[in-house]
Amino acid sequence: MTDATITKLQDLLAAIERYADPRRATAEWKQAFGLLQKLPLPKDRVNYVVGMRDVTGLRAFIEQLTEPAPPPRPAVAIEPETLRQAMQAFKRRVRFTQLDEESQINSHSPLSKGEDRKPSRAITTPVEFPDDVWQELVRQGKLLYLGHGFYELPKE
Numbered sequence: 055m056t057d058a059t060i061t062k063l064q065d066l067l068a069a070i071e072r073y074a075d076p077r078r079a080t081a082e083w084k085q086a087f088g089l090l091q092k093l094p095l096p097k098d099r100v101n102y103v104v105g106m107r108d109v110t111g112l113r114a115f116i117e118q119l120t121e122p123a124p125p126p127r128p129a130v131a132i133e134p135e136t137l138r139q140a141m142q143a144f145k146r147r148v149r150f151t152q153l154d155e156e157s158q159i160n161s162h163s164p165l166s167k168g169e170d171r172k173p174s175r176a177i178t179t180p181v182e183f184p185d186d187v188w189q190e191l192v193r194q195g196k197l198l199y200l201g202h203g204f205y206e207l208p209k210e
Contacts, residue, residue, distance in 0.1 A: 063089055063116050070109060077107040086112060093119065132190050140183045141196060148207065151177050176204040 066086045070079040087104040091097070095115060103111035179188050188205060191197045197205045 059089055059093065060116065060119050063112075063119075067109070067112055067116060070112070076109050079107075083107060090115065132187055136183070136187060137191060137194075137196075140180075140187045140191065143180045143182060144177075144191075144197065144205070145207070147177055147180055148175070176200050176206040178203050179205055 063086060066082045066089075070076045070082045070086075073079045083104055087100070090100045090104065093115075095118075099111075100115075102108070103115065188197065188199075192199045192205070195208065198208055199205055
């Protein structure tokens with residue numbers, strides 16, 4: 055990300071705001087879209103802001119890019135015993151979840167024995183341990199983070 059890109063986005067924002075109806079600034083929005091796609095911003099959010107011709111959203115992107123990044127969180131020392139207990143709790147929850155799924159009969163067919171189901175391997179973490187513990191286990195490669203709060207054991 056260069057200062058020239060941010061300056062160009064600021065110029066485009068000023069040009070868009072000069073229009074009586076900012077949605078009619080097609081050429082400026084097209085240029086802004088090209089610049090925003092090259093920046094480390096969420097693509098779906100960029101598509102929404104440009105697609106809806108959201109001047110406030112464009113201004114928020116520029117402010118986000120000009121503000122300094124927050125300092126990284128200091129690494130919290132987590133006791134190995136806590137990590138071990140968290141892994142045990144996670145494996146226990148995986149085991150209970152699989153047993154629960156295996157015990158249910160498939161409701162799609164009255165003739166089914168429930169054997170055609172694939173066991174889910176992804177679960178949410180037990181709440182007894184903070185997020186830092188789970189992030190550390192992911193960093194160590196003992197868990198995989200799948201997104202939206204779901205984790206799974208790595209494939210063996």
